[in-house]
Amino acid sequence: MKVFITGGSGFVGSNLTQDLSAKGHQVSILTRRAKSNSNLPNGAVYVTGDPNAPGPWQQAIAGHDLIINLAGASIFTRWSAENKQKIRDSRINTTHHLVDALDMAPPEKRPQTLLSTSAVGYYGDHGDEILTEETPAGDDFLARVALAWEGEAERATNLGVRVVCCRFGIVLGSKGGALSKMLPLFKFGLGSPLGHGRQWFPWIHEKDLAGIFSFLVESPEIVGPVNCVSPNQVTNTDLTQALALELGKKVFPLNVPAFVLKIVMGEMSSILLKGQRVAPNKLNKAGYQFTFSDLNAALQDIIR
Numbered sequence: 053m054k055v056f057i058t059g060g061s062g063f064v065g066s067n068l069t070q071d072l073s074a075k076g077h078q079v080s081i082l083t084r085r086a087k088s089n090s091n092l093p094n095g096a097v098y099v100t101g102d103p104n105a106p107g108p109w110q111q112a113i114a115g116h117d118l119i120i121n122l123a124g125a126s127i128f129t130r131w132s133a134e135n136k137q138k139i140r141d142s143r144i145n146t147t148h149h150l151v152d153a154l155d156m157a158p159p160e161k162r163p164q165t166l167l168s169t170s171a172v173g174y175y176g177d178h179g180d181e182i183l184t185e186e187t188p189a190g191d192d193f194l195a196r197v198a199l200a201w202e203g204e205a206e207r208a209t210n211l212g213v214r215v216v217c218c219r220f221g222i223v224l225g226s227k228g229g230a231l232s233k234m235l236p237l238f239k240f241g242l243g244s245p246l247g248h249g250r251q252w253f254p255w256i257h258e259k260d261l262a263g264i265f266s267f268l269v270e271s272p273e274i275v276g277p278v279n280c281v282s283p284n285q286v287t288n289t290d291l292t293q294a295l296a297l298e299l300g301k302k303v304f305p306l307n308v309p310a311f312v313l314k315i316v317m318g319e320m321s322s323i324l325l326k327g328q329r330v331a332p333n334k335l336n337k338a339g340y341q342f343t344f345s346d347l348n349a350a351l352q353d354i355i356r
């Protein structure tokens with residue numbers, strides 16, 4: 053299969069590229085800055101272009117079978133008006149131009165499936181309520197971004213393209229993402245729960261995310277939103293204790309007060325202080341078998 057990935061050079065995209073290449077697929081990675089193909093696995097190549105604007109890159113998607121849309125500027129930054137605009141545009145405008153590119157492709161060469169990214173931030177803050185794909189969108193900044201991001205991807209259904217919006221939980225992996233930011237503190241024995249610590253932490257192991265993408269490719273009946281999270285959700289305190297245990301460290305005896313995080317990080321602290329209790333209902337119903345449904349086993353696999 054020929055796969056075209058936007059944002060394929062990042063943490064999730066690199067892992068997916070490895071997995072897809074190992075399964076014998078040809079992968080084209082759209083990147084804004086020209087990069088050497090020599091670091092890529094066999095069968096993978098970079099295509100240079102900026103998905104924030106229309107351009108020749110749009111012609112490169114014709115002839116691929118599958119599009120995976122991961123592009124997006126990091127949300128781990130101070131949410132100034134300028135950075136919020138970048139977070140929005142790098143997801144919504146890029147997806148808009150990607151779907152325009154699908155429209156421009158000759159029908160016989162048009163990719164038939166779009167697996168687009170979204171995030172469990174779609175739901176906003178619901179406390180302890182269990183959230184399924186049926187739960188409506190929230191109304192905070194990330195929820196509004198996710199709703200519009202999915203809306204742009206869904207436009208491709210009008211072209212006869214199958215669209216799945218993968219609502220990622222927090223991806224745990226060895227080469228980046230949230231864990232790489234948390235581990236240094238824990239290694240110094242400074243890991244402690246954030247705020248009251250009862251907020252939910254919807255996580256997914258990177259190997260399961262790759263497994264879910266393969267499963268979705270092989271399950272053409274699945275369309276629309278899909279919660280990509282482990283079935284056993286934990287709280288921030290559970291995560292803190294599991295990480296400390298895995299590293300052989302003690303949990304720092306004081307929670308980090310919410311007001312400190314709010315002063316240091318501003319509005320972005322809401323990512324750490326609020327969480328979603330998300331259930332992977334569609335994947336469970338479709339029979340996806342998680343490799344890592346237990347957090348301790350997942351951390352053991354990643355850290356060791």
Ligand SMILES: NC(=O)c1ccc[n+]([C@@H]2O[C@H](COP(=O)([O-])OP(=O)(O)OC[C@H]3O[C@@H](n4cnc5c(N)ncnc54)[C@H](OP(=O)(O)O)[C@@H]3O)[C@@H](O)[C@H]2O)c1
Pocket residue numbers: 058059060061062063064065082083084085103104122123124125126138142146169170171172220221222223224228229230
């Ligand atoms: N990691 C998680 O826990 C998590 C959770 C929920 C949702 N997600 C979503 O999943 C996607 C991939 O996440 P990731 O962790 O792999 O992110 P990442 O490591 O930051 O990679 C993001 C990719 O997007 C591209 N990108 C960055 N800024 C951009 C901009 N301003 N305009 C267009 N493209 C830009 C980059 O490609 P080039 O620099 O090569 O162009 C990069 O490879 C993101 O959309 C993210 O919001 C991730």
